[in-house]
Amino acid sequence: MIEFTKVSMAYGDNLIIKDMDLHIKKGELVVLIGPSGCGKTTSLQLMNRLIEPKSGTIEINNKDIHELNVTDLRRQIGYVIQEIGLFPHMTIRQNIEIVPKLLKWPKDKSLERTKELMNMVGLDPKEYLDRYPAKMSGGQQQRIGFLRALAADPPIILLDEPFGALDPMTRDLLQDELKKLQKDLNKTMVFVTHDMDEAIKIADRIVIMNEGKIVQYDTPEQILLNPANEFVEKFIGKHRLNNGHVNMVKEIMRSNPISVSLDSGLAKAISQMQSKRISTLLIVDENNRYVGTVGIESLIDKVKAGMLVSDLEVESTVSVHEESSAKDAFELLVKDKMDILVVTNDDQHVVGIVTKTSMVTSLANVVWSDDS
Ligand SMILES: Nc1ncnc2c1ncn2[C@@H]1O[C@H](COP(=O)(O)OP(=O)(O)OP(=O)(O)O)[C@@H](O)[C@H]1O
Ligand SMILES: [Mg+2]
Known part of the structure; x- marks a missing residue:
């Protein structure tokens, strides 16, 4: 579904992504995790061409994305940016309908879709459709950010630390919702986080990144059982399993x-x-x-x-x-x-x-x- 081949990307002389190979299958939820500045956001932005690689190719559904029209590409990809990014001067409805509006959907089709989405995450449209983001809790705003990415029903969704600023309970709840929606709707998702608990909980596979490179790419279970090196071991920290080691x-x-x-x-x-x-x-x-x-x-x-x-x-x-x-x-x-x-x-x-x-x-x- 998404395929990076030898992708490099630089800001000036600063090489941010180094020779990255990455394959994400259709319907898979892949989590990118790694220290701040390691290139997670950059990797997402490469997928929807917010930035361009210096070398290498990126394919989506076996098509080089540089041969696609950017608008056509982004139509296939919903993007939940770091820090939610709802527009404060727009109501919830307007926020969710940004992409459908760009795509010139008829108004009643958009509205129906918006209501359907809000119901899906337990937000009553009657109550919230015409509210402004400032009058919603952090968790509700995160949900809206997510719905906005889903609005035009794209097959791929990129999520950049979507639950970053939430209290643990709300976060837990939204992780469950997300995982369920991803399975039910059969979306391919690339999800960035700093939080190993979150990664282990929701990921089909986890990409552990460091300094623009992939250190390990595997299922949560394999990563826990067989960390590739010391960096991964440190990163998974308290989650490390005692593979073969007998507790005293x-x-x-x-x-x-x-x-x-x-x-x-x-x-x-x-x-x-x-x-x-x-x-x-x-x-x-x-x-x-x-x-x-x-x-x-x-x-x-x-x-x-x-x-x-x-x-x-x-x-x-x-x-x-x-x-x-x-x-x-x-x-x-x-x-x-x-x-x-x-x-x-x-x-x-x-x-x-x-x-x-x-x-x-x-x-x-x-x-x-x-x-x-
Ligand atoms: N517009 C830019 N110009 C120059 N350097 C940039 C720019 N955007 C990001 N960088 C640099 O690229 C590197 C990777 O940034 P990126 O945003 O991908 O990190 P990240 O892994 O998402 O980090 P975080 O977890 O803090 O969000 C960082 O060193 C950052 O300083
Ligand atoms: Mg980032």
């Missing part, structure tokens, strides 16, 4: 759990634990070494004044070393139906606990490691 217990445990020593008063220890909603006493000796656990529920009625922790029958529950495998720890937790697993270091000091909650939190990683 210390990476997933809750650190600094409360422990009590054998010579502490029992009543006080229990009340502390209760107030922190902890149901197991972690017991250590005078040198802070792990001794065992006692479940507090069973004790509450039996505590008498002056009792010490050392008066209890301490269970010597299993502990695991902080550098042992998290997966093994989970298996132990599940198999032995334990509430918690105590984690110790080389000195036998308690450094953390693993609970079933830590298990859920880390489940994704463990599952990934299993698959690979």
Whole structure:
């Protein structure tokens, strides 16, 4: 559908796009992501000939776009520019109908289309058609910017950080809407963002760019599993999956759990634990070494004044070393139906606990490691 072959582009001596090859299939949602200034906006502008390459060819539907009339080209391409760009002196209706008007659509056809689009994203035409952008929320304005790009029903839509300035909830909502519309309407979309969460969520394929070059172009899953190099790894940051790498217990445990020593008063220890909603006493000796656990529920009625922790029958529950495998720890937790697993270091000091909650939190990683 869109094909870049050895495309370069420069502002003066400044080479902005370097020898770029890129193929985008029909009906695909491709996200361009990379640091500020790496050439994302420039790449979009090359697609609709807002700027011209220095060398190389760009084809759309197997036709060199430089052999097309610019108006014909742009008729096929909707463009949502960075920072929305609604015209403040025009109503919502006028904003949406810019391209249909250029294309000289009859008025009633335009209006019908506008209403249809607004309904599609949950904006009541009766209420909003004749409003001015300033009287709409940020999210509503972003929707209008998007509808404007859809108005003349182009097969290709370019979106330059369309949800940039939105709060996370609205953004999330619009991402869902966009993805659904893209599938339902079978549009080809090129979407620029800075936000890896957004890219992973909506993209069929992601182009990771740096300094005018494509560093990696692949599905979100492949990028997460097999980042091409250190730059990509850094870029995907917290999303990185542990491909083949086995998590250690210390990476997933809750650190600094409360422990009590054998010579502490029992009543006080229990009340502390209760107030922190902890149901197991972690017991250590005078040198802070792990001794065992006692479940507090069973004790509450039996505590008498002056009792010490050392008066209890301490269970010597299993502990695991902080550098042992998290997966093994989970298996132990599940198999032995334990509430918690105590984690110790080389000195036998308690450094953390693993609970079933830590298990859920880390489940994704463990599952990934299993698959690979
Ligand atoms: N009109 C221009 N004249 C000269 N240089 C330009 C012009 N427009 C962009 N540049 C330069 O081209 C490079 C790429 O810009 P581009 O807008 O494509 O970056 P971007 O990846 O979209 O960045 P951002 O994430 O900040 O929007 C930048 O170094 C920018 O300074
Ligand atoms: Mg940009």
